[in-house]
Amino acid sequence: MSTSGARRPTSAGLGERLSGALNQVVPRSSRVLVLLVIATVAIGLAIWLFPDDAPLVMLLVPLVVSSLMLGPRQLPWFVVFVLLVLAIVVPTQTVITIRVALTVVIIFGLGFLFLLSSFRRSRLGVAGIQGEMMFVDLRDRILRQGGIPSLPPEWYAAGELRSAGGTPFAGDFIVASRVGERLEVAVVDVSGKGQGAGTRALLLSGAIGGLLSALPPSEFLGAANTFLLQQDWDEGFATAIHLSLDLTTGHYEIRTAGHPPAAVRHAGSGRWEVIESEGPLLGLIDGASYPAAVGVMRHGDALLLYTDGMVETRTRDIGSGIDKMLGQAERLLRGQFEGGAKRLIESIGSRNDDRALLLVHRR
Template structure:
């Protein structure tokens, strides 16, 4: 049967297709996936029963793995139980239960048990595996976007780089930026802890600090960040931070620090780096803390580095020795070429076993 619409000829759906579409449209997405996976399990089970010589018991791995990827925490445990019961029914139907088949059955039941345990842990998140992972990836990408440098006027260059302990995508160090007219605000933050443990706290903190950075005057930012952290019920509830507020028209800057390694300024006339010692308590430890600025002006040719302690910290050595080492390396790597300089520095220095963040600002 054909249907005519707007001068085009299309095939009208059959009664069976319309019924299937209505049925699948009626069911929620999770139950549609569950129905499809149950049908797949029944098909695999039937093939194992009828043609055991060609379809092994290990074919049951396919629906188990797919279910682990797409089913939510409420449907997954029941599906695993049904699949394992199906397997238990099929085993006696095997023509010859050899030791190899027995080991295969044990492995399949062990896999089902592991998937059950993972579903119980996943129930705390409340979403299926792929969707849960996509949520975390989206949050991680938001952190990276918040650290992206906004478009700067001619005569300015800035770049940031992040590296995590062990090379994982989630890190406790991050950068947030905001531009309001001629004012650029940048904060480099180091959350207590390392790797994925600190990364989960950084997911929350980066969103909060990113909002505060663009909404508050520079002198209030670290105080508000400290108040926010004081309200969090974290076992490791502190972070260090350095905040740069830069006037892109005049080059005037103010740097405030919350227990963070000192910023460094390269004066074009001398070609040497010097540290800018702003002082203030770590975020999240002392209620009502205040943060006094170090002020100055960046002139043409000057450059500034903000970084986390993973760039300069070495066990059993004073941190200032690490700062001197980093600045000596920066003097070599940035000589006459600042484009891509942040990446060159972070890849040539700093501990690979610690999270690292680096921001480079240069006035051309």
Template sequence: MSARTESSRVAAVGRSLRWGARVRTRGLDSQTGMLILLSLVAVVCCLGIVYLDRYSPVTLLVVPLLVASLLLGPRTLPWFVVFVLTLTVLAVVGRRMRDVDISPASVTGIAMVFLLGLVVLLMSFRRSRLGVAGLQGESMFVDLRDRILNQGGIPMLPRDWHVQSELRSAGGTLFAGDFVVASRPAADRLEVVVVDVSGKGEQAGTRALLLSGAFSGMLGALPPEAFLPAANEYLLRQDWEEGFATAVHLSVDLATGFFEIRTAGHPPAVWRAAGSGRWSVLGSEGPILGLIPGAEFAVATGVFSHGDAVLLYTDGMVEQPHRDIDLGIDRLVGEAESLLRGDFQDAAKRLVDALGSRNDDRAMIVVHRL
């Protein structure tokens, strides 16, 4: 390595360190400026409560308190809450010094300010685990959500291939335990994985965020037969109490139409042969990911002819309480025959609208060769 190259790398590291220092300084200046501004607003509210008692209720101090809960970080927010509660006490004392009676409504307002201050303090202590203010934390989660949705985006494909995806979460939120990862690691190869993470609610959503990033990296770097074993070992290393997942993996040669499908404790793929127009289940078996070390996964193979299609989905599409899952798969096949007869426009969306439990996450992928 030449001295010039070494010096350029040192200079680059120095620029990065200086940039990081400027970012931290700007963040600190922003928090300090916001703290000063909100403190001035709180002082003005306190003076209004004392000297304009007919027009300024004690609950006026709730306004800077609520704004601070959204904008201040967990280090400065507790001190601001203490400051506001102190101003509340001073406002009451100031009214008494001016011989203003404290009505029952004012007493209730004072209690509300202290109660809200306690709630904001508890929120601040919880946020201290993350280290950012409320709006910043929300923006981080939105960014993570966008990343997981982008990883499920279908890459550009040749004209004779059409892939549709639809993802619905229980309760209508954009965080779900079901997710899709798609990759085109080579010009003639498409890889698609549909995953259902164990658990419900935010716990399943956070695990899905982590697994989507890991699976996305493995999907593009490993041969098709190695993906599910690698995903299984990855989950085993996490050592989660409820750390298992089911998955179905499709690998397609876009030039020849040859495909491989492997499942891991997941509902089987559904296949449509254009020649006969019949839909059938593709049997491929494998254990759930994250439970058995060294697990092996059977493969189902076939060839896409023009007009053929395959459906990949999660159990939310076919599973209902007190009903066998095989009956749900049969209903999926029947709906596919009815809804997609000669028309695959918005196929994934129409199937999700027609099937599945609204109390469970649902994902559907339709791969169709035109």
């Protein structure tokens, strides 16, 4: 009798069945906990049976791994379990020396620190590595929002971000969107520094990105101001500059909210000009208005938008800083605008403050 029609279980199918059976017996979220418990018991038995060869410090291995892999609900109980195993195996030591006593004290001290960290993690509800992955994902989303959309061949635009201390999280960010034949860009500087400014920037960048592409240019900063007023933050203000550029005619509108002014380079004269526009900070005054400064970018012109970290330091005011930045721009960007934003942001600005820079050039 032919058996060619009979199906034989493949290794892949068998693996899927075993994985499904394992998930029914032990949920995937608890699998790491089970493995750590087995490893701890094995280490405890080794110390019990071979007290002279198996050191107590081996119990640090599951303790450290648990702090990275377990969630806030599982971690406290596992730490207590490891310390209980330690208390059981300590009397098996042939001689309680000072080294053994110090090892016990250190393990108990680390266990106490891990317990405190688990209580702090309970506010977030995820394990250490998972929490880091969440923040990395949020950071990547900010960087993607700052990416410049595809533009017609005659246009070039690039943005650069640098944070104080060199970390990827910063209080400055760029959000760009293309709506039809218009390029909408906002360069924002959130108040404060460090972790506080970074977390507020994470939230604000999402709101700014949605408002930027959903509202007419004249209403954008007003809506962003209303959003910040509703947050009721202790440091609930930000500065921003908004560029709305017509990619067909080169006509632009620039509105600022307590932000350093933009600068335009006229190809005809070869000189940089500061574009004066005024508006109150975001998040301070309800119903604030933001008048526009208008102009036209012709072929060869360039436009710079930036945050105060590019032009202001403890020993230099914004006015002098703008003059210095434009002098550097004239030297570094002459005849070669591609890659100019990176060259400029690396050559000037305060290393103790977040910096953001946007360069737009019409070829």
